[in-house]
Amino acid sequence: MGIEQLINGCKKNDIKAQEQLYREFSPKLFSVCLKYSRNYAEAQDNLQDGFLVIFKKIHSYSFKGSLEGWMKKVLINHILQQYRNEVFLSLVEDHVVEDVEIEYDDISIDYLMKIIQELPDRYRLVFNLNVIDGYSHQKIASMLNIKVGTSKSNLHRARMILKEKIEGNSDNFNSYSK
Amino acid sequence: MSERKKLDQIFQEKLGDFETVPPEVAWENIKIKLEKKKKRRMIPLWWKLSGVACSLLLGVWISRTLLFDTRNDVMIQEGVIQSAENPKYKSTPLQQSSESTQIVVAKDSSETRKNVNETLSPSMPLKRNNRVATISSDTKNKSTTDLIYTNKNSISKRKAIANNTNETTNSTIHSMNSNRLATKTDEKERTIKYQEANSKTNALMEKEEKRHTAFDISNESTKLAVKDSSKHELPKVEEIKKTVEIAATENNELDKLLKEKEDKTTKKEKNKRWQINTSVAPVYYNSLTDGSPLDSQFETNQKEYNTSQSFGVGINYALSKKVKVRTGINTVAVNYDTNDVQLNPTFTGGLNISIQGTPINIKNIGIYGTKNPNPTGIINQKMGYVEVPLELSYQVVNKRFGLEFIGGVSTLFLTQNSITMKLEQEKINLGGANNLNTVHYSGNLGLGLKYGIMKQLEFKIEPVLKYQFNPFSSTNTNSKTYIFGLYSGIGFNF
Numbered sequence: 001m002g003i004e005q006l007i008n009g010c011k012k013n014d015i016k017a018q019e020q021l022y023r024e025f026s027p028k029l030f031s032v033c034l035k036y037s038r039n040y041a042e043a044q045d046n047l048q049d050g051f052l053v054i055f056k057k058i059h060s061y062s063f064k065g066s067l068e069g070w071m072k073k074v075l076i077n078h079i080l081q082q083y084r085n086e087v088f089l090s091l092v093e094d095h096v097v098e099d100v101e102i103e104y105d106d107i108s109i110d111y112l113m114k115i116i117q118e119l120p121d122r123y124r125l126v127f128n129l130n131v132i133d134g135y136s137h138q139k140i141a142s143m144l145n146i147k148v149g150t151s152k153s154n155l156h157r158a159r160m161i162l163k164e165k166i167e168g169n170s171d172n173f174n175s176y177s178k
Numbered sequence: 179m180s181e182r183k184k185l186d187q188i189f190q191e192k193l194g195d196f197e198t199v200p201p202e203v204a205w206e207n208i209k210i211k212l213e214k215k216k217k218r219r220m221i222p223l224w225w226k227l228s229g230v231a232c233s234l235l236l237g238v239w240i241s242r243t244l245l246f247d248t249r250n251d252v253m254i255q256e257g258v259i260q261s262a263e264n265p266k267y268k269s270t271p272l273q274q275s276s277e278s279t280q281i282v283v284a285k286d287s288s289e290t291r292k293n294v295n296e297t298l299s300p301s302m303p304l305k306r307n308n309r310v311a312t313i314s315s316d317t318k319n320k321s322t323t324d325l326i327y328t329n330k331n332s333i334s335k336r337k338a339i340a341n342n343t344n345e346t347t348n349s350t351i352h353s354m355n356s357n358r359l360a361t362k363t364d365e366k367e368r369t370i371k372y373q374e375a376n377s378k379t380n381a382l383m384e385k386e387e388k389r390h391t392a393f394d395i396s397n398e399s400t401k402l403a404v405k406d407s408s409k410h411e412l413p414k415v416e417e418i419k420k421t422v423e424i425a426a427t428e429n430n431e432l433d434k435l436l437k438e439k440e441d442k443t444t445k446k447e448k449n450k451r452w453q454i455n456t457s458v459a460p461v462y463y464n465s466l467t468d469g470s471p472l473d474s475q476f477e478t479n480q481k482e483y484n485t486s487q488s489f490g491v492g493i494n495y496a497l498s499k500k501v502k503v504r505t506g507i508n509t510v511a512v513n514y515d516t517n518d519v520q521l522n523p524t525f526t527g528g529l530n531i532s533i534q535g536t537p538i539n540i541k542n543i544g545i546y547g548t549k550n551p552n553p554t555g556i557i558n559q560k561m562g563y564v565e566v567p568l569e570l571s572y573q574v575v576n577k578r579f580g581l582e583f584i585g586g587v588s589t590l591f592l593t594q595n596s597i598t599m600k601l602e603q604e605k606i607n608l609g610g611a612n613n614l615n616t617v618h619y620s621g622n623l624g625l626g627l628k629y630g631i632m633k634q635l636e637f638k639i640e641p642v643l644k645y646q647f648n649p650f651s652s653t654n655t656n657s658k659t660y661i662f663g664l665y666s667g668i669g670f671n672f
Contacts, residue, residue, distance in 0.1 A: 026204070
């Protein structure tokens with residue numbers, strides 16, 4: 001089944017097409033969920049609900065841009081909705097510093113994932129949006145309904161925390177597993 | 179050995195293209211929710227559809243009931259609007275005499291013609307022509323016949339009318355286009371014909387038919403007008419076409435509206451065919467003769483027929499505007515007293531009343547006889563029936579107050595049969611009569627009076643006489659009983 005057929009099948013709520021779409025894109029999208037969520041279980045929930053939103057909204061996909069990009073966008077928006085309203089104490093806006101340089105050996109993906117998930121919600125979201133997925137601070141500010149300065153400050157804080165964790169646990173880099 | 183890398187790069191490299199297969203249970207959960215949604219979707223669809231159907235029905239019902247009452251008002255209003263727009267018509271007798279629908283038609287065609295004329299000749303001098311043309315087109319409905327009578331001296335058949343109208347309307351347009359001097363004479367002619375038109379009164383049916391032909395004619399004539407104008411190579415041909423098209427659609431729409439109105443009136447009558455009603459009645463039981471229902475022995479005895487009650491529900495269906503078929507179910511119980519009956523205690527086997535018990539099952543009345551050897555009292559016979567009428571009614575007056583004649587038959591099923599002996603102090607149940615038919619018939623004749631309380635509710639009162647054909651089986655009764663009921667109740671039309 002071609003990608004267009006697949007999409008059209010999903011538009012008609014054909015369960016087989018929906019499953020095929022899921023099989024094809026869930027590994028990529030699940031990794032997004034893991035990065036943006038607090039833990040594995042929440043990532044799974046977000047994936048499930050995110051796919052339901054995708055299937056619901058797929059009729060609005062007009063073949064402009066990649067399907068994966070569109071799906072990822074829908075999914076991230078869904079996850080942001082879950083976390084952006086979390087109560088979060090506003091922080092003093094620090095000046096943004098240069099990228100932090102750290103020493104590292106072979107840091108496992110699992111460990112990186114763990115420390116990202118452990119970040120406070122806003123830090124995690126901003127870090128992911130900016131560093132991993134390349135959104136600008138302005139875009140992030142509008143997505144999360146915060147100030148641009150806040151976004152930058154959050155990113156800085158996130159980096160500091162991550163750096164501290166990596167440096168402090170350099171011995172455990174390879175021993176972490178989920 | 180450790181390599182210095184920017185923090186961001188570490189995450190980008192490691193997590194940027196990272197993929198991991200989610201647990202299988204995730205898809206299972208999605209699948210369950212998708213299937214649930216599908217099922218859910220099916221129900222709301224039906225709910226929506228039924229909702230739409232309900233609202234449609236409600237809408238139809240509301241518009242039906244509203245239009246029914248305000249129809250005349252609306253028509254009058256249309257007439258008023260028309261006359262306000264064209265005050266010059268106020269004095270014309272045609273408008274006064276013509277039907278409201280015809281006014282609408284005339285209005286429309288006049289506007290059409292006006293548009294055509296304006297586009298054809300927008301200059302000032304021709305405004306007078308326009309006016310003439312509008313009048314002529316307005317009077318077209320009625321004056322066509324007169325045009326034929328006066329000018330053509332031809333037959334009055336409809337086809338001829340149509341043809342002639344085309345000719346006359348065309349000629350009118352031609353004359354308007356060519357010169358305005360002729361219009362003065364035209365105007366005079368028109369007014370003469372106009373008056374003639376008013377003097378002639380056609381039958382309603384003819385009016386209706388002409389109205390339709392007028393519609394066709396106005397369409398055709400406007401088309402012809404376009405053709406003519408194009409021949410003359412007048413400017414703004416396209417504009418004219420547009421106006422004509424618009425006019426044609428307006429005509430069609432009007433035609434549709436009129437048809438709808440006609441349909442609605444017919445539908446109204448169709449839809450209000452059913453009526454259910456309740457009835458409660460005081461019932462007067464009586465006999466045409468002195469004969470006793472019990473036995474001929476009692477013929478000479480004085481009898482008192484008592485008043486009782488009847489209750490029931492009925493359903494009517496209108497077969498036509500005036501004729502309804504009615505049925506329902508009533509309970510009715512009648513009773514009468516036979517005075518001065520003597521109890522004879524010497525009868526073998528116990529006490530008996532003075533008649534030889536043929537029609538009566540005598541119960542053991544034991545002790546009573548011993549008090550007074552020959553007591554006299556009253557025999558009360560009670561008969562209860564379930565009545566199923568089948569009647570026709572013919573409506574004589576059908577307004578807020580209505581009057582109808584009712585006739586038909588009833589089938590009566592015996593449900594109660596008791597005879598009681600009333601002595602001075604005692605009341606003795608003697609049993610039941612054995613000469614009563616379990617099923618008998620009655621012939622019904624009555625009047626139905628109604629008064630509309632609301633659109634669908636009416637109060638009814640129906641005095642009906644029901645003559646019983648065969649209530650008694652034994653031949654030794656010379657009783658011809660009847661029941662007169664004054665049935666009143668509330669009827670609900672739907």
